[in-house]
Amino acid sequence: MGLFDKIKSAFTGADKKAETEIGETSTAKDTTIEPADTQKETEQYEKGLQKSRRSFTRRLNELLANFRYEDEEFFEELEDLLIESDVGFEATMVIADKLRYESKVENVRSMADAERVIVQTMVDLYGETNPDHHVFNENPDGLTVVLFVGVNGVGKTTTIAKLAHQYIDKGKKVVLAAGDTFRAGAIEQLHIWGDRVGAQVISTKQGGDPAAVVYDSIQTAQEQHADILLIDTAGRLQNKKNLMNELEKMKRIISREIPDAPHETLLVLDATTGQNALSQAKIFKETTDVTGIVLTKMDGTAKGGIVLAIGKELGIPVKFVGLGETMDDLHPFDTEKFAYGLFKELIQQTV
Amino acid sequence: MAFEGLTGRLQDAFSGLRKKGKVTEADVKDVMREVRMALLEADVNYKVVREFVKTVRDKSLGEEVLGSLNGGQQVVKIVNDELTQLMGGEQEKIVFAEPGQGPTIYMMTGLQGAGKTTTAGKLANYLRKHEKKKPLMVAADIYRPAAIDQLQNLGEQLDIPVFSMGDQVSPVEIAEKGIQQAIEDGRDVVIIDTAGRLHIDETLMDELEDVKAAVNPHEIFLVVDAMTGQDAVNVADSFNDRLDITSVILTKLDGDTRGGAALSIRSVTQKPIKFTGTGEKLDALEPFYPDRMANRILGMGDILTLIERAQQEVDEDRAAEMAEKMRENRYDFNDFIEQMDQMQNMGPLEDIIKMIPGMNKVPGINDFEMDPKDMAHMKAIVLSMTPEEREDPELLSQKRRRRIAKGSARDIAEVNRLIKQFKQSRDMMSKMSKGNMGGLENMLGGGVKGKLGKMAMNSMSKKINKKKKKKIVRKKK
Numbered sequence: 001m002g003l004f005d006k007i008k009s010a011f012t013g014a015d016k017k018a019e020t021e022i023g024e025t026s027t028a029k030d031t032t033i034e035p036a037d038t039q040k041e042t043e044q045y046e047k048g049l050q051k052s053r054r055s056f057t058r059r060l061n062e063l064l065a066n067f068r069y070e071d072e073e074f075f076e077e078l079e080d081l082l083i084e085s086d087v088g089f090e091a092t093m094v095i096a097d098k099l100r101y102e103s104k105v106e107n108v109r110s111m112a113d114a115e116r117v118i119v120q121t122m123v124d125l126y127g128e129t130n131p132d133h134h135v136f137n138e139n140p141d142g143l144t145v146v147l148f149v150g151v152n153g154v155g156k157t158t159t160i161a162k163l164a165h166q167y168i169d170k171g172k173k174v175v176l177a178a179g180d181t182f183r184a185g186a187i188e189q190l191h192i193w194g195d196r197v198g199a200q201v202i203s204t205k206q207g208g209d210p211a212a213v214v215y216d217s218i219q220t221a222q223e224q225h226a227d228i229l230l231i232d233t234a235g236r237l238q239n240k241k242n243l244m245n246e247l248e249k250m251k252r253i254i255s256r257e258i259p260d261a262p263h264e265t266l267l268v269l270d271a272t273t274g275q276n277a278l279s280q281a282k283i284f285k286e287t288t289d290v291t292g293i294v295l296t297k298m299d300g301t302a303k304g305g306i307v308l309a310i311g312k313e314l315g316i317p318v319k320f321v322g323l324g325e326t327m328d329d330l331h332p333f334d335t336e337k338f339a340y341g342l343f344k345e346l347i348q349q350t351v
Numbered sequence: 352m353a354f355e356g357l358t359g360r361l362q363d364a365f366s367g368l369r370k371k372g373k374v375t376e377a378d379v380k381d382v383m384r385e386v387r388m389a390l391l392e393a394d395v396n397y398k399v400v401r402e403f404v405k406t407v408r409d410k411s412l413g414e415e416v417l418g419s420l421n422g423g424q425q426v427v428k429i430v431n432d433e434l435t436q437l438m439g440g441e442q443e444k445i446v447f448a449e450p451g452q453g454p455t456i457y458m459m460t461g462l463q464g465a466g467k468t469t470t471a472g473k474l475a476n477y478l479r480k481h482e483k484k485k486p487l488m489v490a491a492d493i494y495r496p497a498a499i500d501q502l503q504n505l506g507e508q509l510d511i512p513v514f515s516m517g518d519q520v521s522p523v524e525i526a527e528k529g530i531q532q533a534i535e536d537g538r539d540v541v542i543i544d545t546a547g548r549l550h551i552d553e554t555l556m557d558e559l560e561d562v563k564a565a566v567n568p569h570e571i572f573l574v575v576d577a578m579t580g581q582d583a584v585n586v587a588d589s590f591n592d593r594l595d596i597t598s599v600i601l602t603k604l605d606g607d608t609r610g611g612a613a614l615s616i617r618s619v620t621q622k623p624i625k626f627t628g629t630g631e632k633l634d635a636l637e638p639f640y641p642d643r644m645a646n647r648i649l650g651m652g653d654i655l656t657l658i659e660r661a662q663q664e665v666d667e668d669r670a671a672e673m674a675e676k677m678r679e680n681r682y683d684f685n686d687f688i689e690q691m692d693q694m695q696n697m698g699p700l701e702d703i704i705k706m707i708p709g710m711n712k713v714p715g716i717n718d719f720e721m722d723p724k725d726m727a728h729m730k731a732i733v734l735s736m737t738p739e740e741r742e743d744p745e746l747l748s749q750k751r752r753r754r755i756a757k758g759s760a761r762d763i764a765e766v767n768r769l770i771k772q773f774k775q776s777r778d779m780m781s782k783m784s785k786g787n788m789g790g791l792e793n794m795l796g797g798g799v800k801g802k803l804g805k806m807a808m809n810s811m812s813k814k815i816n817k818k819k820k821k822k823i824v825r826k827k828k
Contacts, residue, residue: 004489025805076387076401079391082390082537083581086396086582086813089391089392089394092391140516150399151578151603152464152466153466153576153603155464171796173782182467183469184469184472184498184500184505184508185497185498185501185502186501187496188496188497188501189496189497189498189500191497192496193496206504232705237603237605237606237607238417238606239605242724269584270416270464270578272580272582272583273578274394274579274582274583274608274611274612275393275579275611276394276578276579276580276606276608276609282551297462297463297464297549299549301551301582302552302580302582306580344728
């Protein structure tokens with residue numbers, strides 16, 4: 001039984017013992033990169049989510065105490081509450097509409113009924129985004145190529161450094177490609193990281209052709225029998241068609257040189273981004289067939305709730321999450337842990 | 352361009368209302384429900400939305416909107432006014448040091464990746480160009496690898512000096528020494544670039560307080576990514592609490608964000624937005640005008656910004672000369688190229704078009720994007736003509752056209768098309784400048800109501816549709 005079923009049954013009252021089991025099942029799944037300290041990671045999730053969770057549950061309970069099923073103002077307040085908790089606009093509307101419907105059709109009248117509907121819808125939503133496989137796609141016999149894309153300032157270069165560090169720690173040979181030839185200082189930034197973590201960096205001068213860097217880096221990585229090639233690209237807003245075409249070209253060159261590559265195309269998303277993240281995911285997916293998301297800056301107060309809508313609408317799973325400034329603060333994303341962090345207090349209160 | 356998604360939703364909300372003669376209370380409530388959804392979907396803070404919707408609803412119901420003949424228009428006007436208020440009402444100017452007080456000192460602050468360093472460069476460039484200042488940029492981001500390189504690189508591109516002491520010295524010391532250096536070198540503005548940091552990072556927020564205390568800046572800019580969601584308010588609030596920021600700069604407004612942060616931040620912090628970043632180039636920084644932004648959000652265009660940009664790029668005498676040429680049908684390919692360059696300097700064509708009132712409603716306008724390469728191709732064709740040919744397009748025989756096609760490495764069909772279009776537009780300009788100038792003014796002043804405006808829009812949309820069809824056909828081949 002998955003965690004979501006457990007949470008659900010806990011709320012629907014089918015399995016009263018769910019609470020105790022949740023603590024045990026929320027350990028990390030088998031992912032390619034094991035976090036050094038699972039307990040610590042769970043704490044980090046919880047710490048990050050703590051502030052919102054506390055006010056969220058308290059206010060949800062207050063709101064539900066005054067549940068008036070035919071009152072539009074109640075629903076608007078509920079919507080505000082969910083939006084403030086960074087659940088995202090789409091998810092919020094799904095939840096509120098479900099309750100509107102249930103209160104009419106299913107004759108939901110009591111506070112307990114309302115609570116059940118809200119929580120179940122939320123859990124269902126989180127469940128929907130839980131991907132079938134959120135395993136990082138590695139090439140078992142040869143070079144694994146990972147392309148990083150995203151808008152400006154989301155943390156692509158830093159994420160690459162963190163990932164490189166983890167692979168080098170595991171004894172892998174890593175090559176970095178400085179494909180951001182546009183932004184001032186981007187090439188130097190990657191070089192500094194390369195020196196720090198011990199990875200070779202392939203680059204050209206600022207203003208050079210990024211596609212050529214990509215080509216060169218593939219040649220070098222293959223010649224040197226590297227295990228993994230991480231390709232940085234310049235940040236670009238998704239509505240700049242010409243820049244998106246450039247990205248498409250870079251990807252074409254990768255696939256031409258190595259037919260299966262890139263093995264992963266990771267869209268780096270800033271957790272503080274709002275609804276625009278959906279547009280980013282949509283257009284980057286169209287252009288480069290994004291295979292996963294890296295959700296950065298999750299150590300702030302933002303919750304990145306927009307990944308719910310992205311998972312639901314586009315089916316792109318979150319593969320990594322950035323939880324801090326140090327090299328070890330990149331973790332495989334664990335949907336169950338993410339959800340558990342959000343729901344923990346609710347579960348303990350309700351059951 | 353930013354806000355389009357929001358504009359579309361608001362226009363949908365108002366479309367029913369505009370058609371109505373008399374507006375009822377129920378109509379207002381319905382519309383305001385739609386407005387609320389539109390704003391929430393645009394990431395406007397939920398508290399701000401609640402307040403805004405309440406104000407507009409009360410005003411709409413209170414004034415003589417109900418029952419009056421053009422009640423729908425009045426509701427739109429109230430929304431426009433309130434949006435302007437929400438973003439601060441009047442445009443606020445950047446603060447400088449009093450004369451004789453020493454250099455003006457600015458601090459750039461914000462989260463990681465908001466665009467502080469790039470904005471520091473843009474601001475320095477803006478102040479030199481528009482305020483005749485001599486800025487010095489100070490590299491006080493000692494944490495992010497190559498942040499100093501980035502600022503130095505920008506300084507080289509702009510030919511503006513950058514002060515740096517490496518990354519082993521405290522930001523406070525760097526800032527202090529930077530100001531001394533500015534005084535010694537006679538620079539009158541100091542822009543201190545600081546490292547990006549989380550608003551909940553106590554140590555780093557303390558550091559910013561220390562820098563502030565040491566240099567006593569005239570402005571502390573909070574640089575905010577326009578795509579920020581509900582968290583924008585948390586961030587702005589925290590920075591404001593700790594530093595008492597003086598103004599906000601919104602970046603990445605050239606994306607397709609619905610721009611909720613622009614609407615929330617002012618009312619939460621009570622600090623004005625002074626600039627917006629609108630592109631990758633170093634001159635893409637514009638002063639923020641709340642009223643113009645409100646107009647743009649409601650799809651009313653932004654004719655003032657359009658005119659200002661034109662004034663910056665176009666010399667008035669030269670423009671008069673050009674008009675004279677048009678009237679006499681003497682407009683030639685040299686003028687054509689000159690105008691094309693001016694247009695390019697004013698920014699991406701698709702953005703300019705959308706500043707014209709009503710243009711955002713033209714079908715297909717959102718998909719319209721001019722590839723800078725198209726412009727370059729057109730220019731290549733013209734530049735492959737002899738000086739005589741450029742002045743007298745009638746000389747262009749088939750033989751000459753083939754030569755031009757070869758010279759510019761373009762298709763002969765493309766050359767023919769350009770020449771045909773050129774002749775057509777020359778004839779149209781001649782006619783317009785002779786008799787129909789009044790019609791043109793109507794078009795600009797009266798929005799889409801003007802007769803010519805409608806005509807222009809119709810033909811424009813036809814052309815765009817045709818172009819789209821052509822593209823599809825071409826792809827099929």
